[in-house]
Amino acid sequence: APGLYIVATPIGNLGDLSPRAASILSRADVIAVEDSRVTGKLLNHIGVKRPMTAYHDHNADRVRPGLVARMGAEAIALTSDAGTPLISDPGFKLVRDARAAGHAVVTIPGPCAAIAALTLAGLPTDRFFFLGFLPAKEKAKADAIAEVAAVRATLILYESGPRLAATLALLAEGLGNREAAVAREISKAYEECVTDTLSALAARYENAPPKGEIVIVVAPPGEAAAPPEADVDDALIEAMTRLP
């Protein structure tokens, strides 16, 4: 049927493409892709050949009206390079305009690095706040962190290897030394999830920036946080009174 189909694709392991996603991709009149090499590889993997058209940050405003116009008569699938479109990826305005034009919008849910990392971290999952990528510049990054310091939720952020240690250090400074997790290469051969306090994680990665794709998950304030130093002092003093 005509309309816009939001198709989630794997974040590493091609086996995570759902049968329904494969079926929609094989029947779409056109697939709007971030990078035709990346989606082409996926289509190849499932033995599908469909026309692709580029839809990315640099051409989206120009090509969006044309895509929306086609949705009345054609099935347009949207994919991003990895995971769920619209999540730190292009697509929100395409959905907005498709709805405004009265077209059907269908989602084919699937992998999302943020949710996958949350399930690995061992931190509270009842309330979480997704920050996407923080700004690159240090001052803007620190400001963005200060803005969420009081949010009573687990925080989820995307980050790159080279910036990881500096971001962890800024998080420790701005949020307090909370428990956190660094989830890396989820669903791939070198998948790893390291949990520790923010400062310990910053120290761990300072001289060894990790390769691959990374999600940072940070505990909410109060809960599961490292105890304030005064509490540690009290506990030590109390323990010393009990020494023989």
Ligand code: SAM
């Ligand atoms: N739309 C995607 C999703 O649903 O997760 C996210 C796209 S965003 C441009 C790419 C970022 O997601 C990476 O820089 C990394 O932070 C995170 N990411 C993607 N794949 C990942 C993986 N396999 N393991 C860990 N993080 C990943």
